Amino acid sequence: MTMQFNDETFRGDYTYFNSETAINRFPFPFDQDTYMYSVNIEQHPGGPKGTPFEKMFDVDEHYVSEMKDREITLAEDPLRCQSLPHMELAGWDLLELIMVSKAKDYPDLFKLTRDGNDWHWVNKPLGIEKKFTFLAPTTLPCGPMEYITRQTQGDFALLHERDGNLWMDAGMVTSQADWSLDFDVGMNFFEWHAPVPKAKKMGVFDKALKFLLSVNQGQHYRRLNWTMTVNPRLDTSPENYHKWGPEKRTITPENVGQKQFLRVELQTFFRLPRSNALAFPIRCYLMNLEDIATKPKWGRRLHRVLRDIDPDLADYKGFAVNQEMIVNYLSQFDDGAPTSPGIFPES
Amino acid sequence: MKLALKVTEIEQLSPLVKRFRFEDPKGGSLPVFSGGAHITVEMPEGEIIRRNSYSLISDPYDGTAYEIAIRREDQGRGGSLYMHTKVSEGDEITVSAPSNLFQLDLRARKHVLIAGGIGITPFLSQLKQLDMELKPYELHYAARSRAEAAGIKLLPEAAHVHVHISEEGARMDLGAILDGQPLGTHVYTCGPDGLITAVADQAARLGWPKTSVHSEAFTAPPPGEPFEVVIASTGQTVSVKADQSLLEALEAAKVEVDYSCRGGACGRCHTKVTACDGRILHNDHWLSEGERAAQKDIMPCMSRFKGARLELDL
Amino acid sequence: MPNTEFSPSIDSRPTYTGLVSQGSAPAIMVADEAGAGALSDLATADASVMDNAHVVLVGCAASVLGDNAPRAVHETPDLDAATPLVSQLLNEARMGTQLYLAGSEGLMGHVSALATAAGMPLGEIQMEHRGSIARRMQCVHCKGITEGVTTDPFTCSHCGLTLFVRDHFSRRLGVFQGVCVDAETPGVVPETVEIQA
Known part of the structure; x- marks a missing residue:
């Protein structure tokens, strides 16, 4: 295996770290010095070599540890993975999409051999080898969506299309930005987005839904979203808010650079063939302010974005209480120089 | 996404209907699909490319081939005639990836499928999917005569598959079909507008929720008088020939318009009209009566124009 | 006492538009004591609504319906006891069956969840809020x-x-x-x- 996987934790002692390679390929989400909601959609995959946009499902140095963290979360709370009965077929579609893509994109890590519906899957990083029958649920230890998403970084929502809307009828959600799958499963697009401030008034959701409904088989798309998290914690769920909430108040001017993380979601959209459902993977990338500031453009820009952001959004994204400390810390990296367009650092 | 395929089989199912089978020329696997999906077939003739959408009738989980069935429309603008007279086994043909505007609601406790004439096509893939997913269903297929009922050859003989031939006095009784179905049943209709309306009316009389009643009515665009449109952003004039749809003419002129069904059903090519001196001939199933009357919207895949000037917000 | 008017809120917060008779179509009605008043008002507006109605009352006696006699009335002590009964009625129901719910948000939320799971679209369920806003x-x-x-x-x-x-x-x-x-x-x-x- 060519890729090195970090031995690290996303809770407790928080030993998570980004190598220089990971810093260089971080999907910094701001393409300008200000931020407001937008649909900001691009075709996927596709992007400079080495970036997380290059492959269908990005695998990076955090893979093995993220999967261990998911296992811990699921053991404590199995309701983080849910699939309403009619979504099993979409689960198989997702399993196929991921296995086929990973085996093609990372041949030294994953291998898939198919003879009709007799499949043989090898996942070297996680030490898994499994022969099973495609579309036959009893041949896997759990449902197909759960099986494959225990082996794939990021959260997953599977959306059922009906009545001109999308319904979140299945998902695997263990690294979410403070929303509950167990509570939201079965909701339509407008219902599960209901708590998001301002966006409805701006018509963002109408446009986004219209776009999503028009995603066809064979066309895939992506967008970036972001929030702020104290400590490199994947499980910032409402379920455990009483456990991670207090950590939000441990930020000081001395530790903000290390403890305050920018949390980026690489969201992708795929139309699944047999179920006609939409797969909505939400991949989370974490990087602390200190590491972000190693790229002068990112340091300048993040300072400006967080300083000038709409107060409602600072509140919704959960960093209003620490905003002043964050902005003060970042100001040392902002000399007022102009920044270049686009998200990539100036190399 | 476009697929360059080879025509590997053509079969005359009835005097007016042919079945076509397309495979990857190198024997590769095609994207599988969901019951009720369609593909768009490109039919190049001289300078113009016609594109018609046809429901897939083959096994949705089988990637070895796509099959469609086409009824010859002698009064049409030439798409089905092209397929019937110009296409032979061994020819190359370009099709789109499958797309579905008529999917089964797999939550349903039971599925009732009602087909009229060539409207049987989307159900042929759906019932394969229903069998594989072990879902309870009944299919009702109405045709005037056995000779016209091209789908009979493709249907399994089963207790829940009912053929109603009106010439033989076996007319379809929608009241009897819909009455007393268990809560959670969904009904799907494909066929002539009259049948779709009749099923919707009957379901409404029986108190069925609207969201349990599905239909697909898309048809090929009709021919008509030639006309011109103006593109608002560029001032460019685009001429639409008698046997060409407005969408096809826009594509030929390199004006970008999004589309999917090309049959007035999906709403994807919905275009705003910025000026209209004349009458839009609406042929779609998408716009409401009010929108049609207002003449501020047009579905270029199906609709035409008669008058002095039509300017499109493109 | 009319249907409670709730202040406008986010899209996931239910709203209750009040009961409107669908005539003598087969119907399932579920109400608590406060909600039973809405059923009585419904029957007063159109007596035929009770012709084919199965009424499940939660925590109150059939006498709250007054003279409006439905086809069948079931009295249950609480929502837990009413649940298997409502599930059975839904399970046996045919397409076209109407569902009328009246009373607290808890009752309507619980029963509409049962009904949507049984295949009834949410938009088809009639609800009227009466009584406590708990x-x-x-x-x-x-x-x-x-x-x-x-x-x-x-x-x-x-x-x-x-x-x-x-x-x-x-x-x-x-x-x-x-x-x-x-x-x-x-x-x-x-x-x-x-x-x-």
């Missing part, structure tokens, strides 16, 4: 449900956390969401207020 709240942390919540914040009857009352509502579970109010600053709890409509 909410059925689910603790997002321990998943325990606390019935009859009238204050914000309130104490989870299962895990004891102090929860604030959100308008975010799960139709699948028939509950509003309660989230720890002092997660970031344990012990710092805002003043308790009565929930408003």
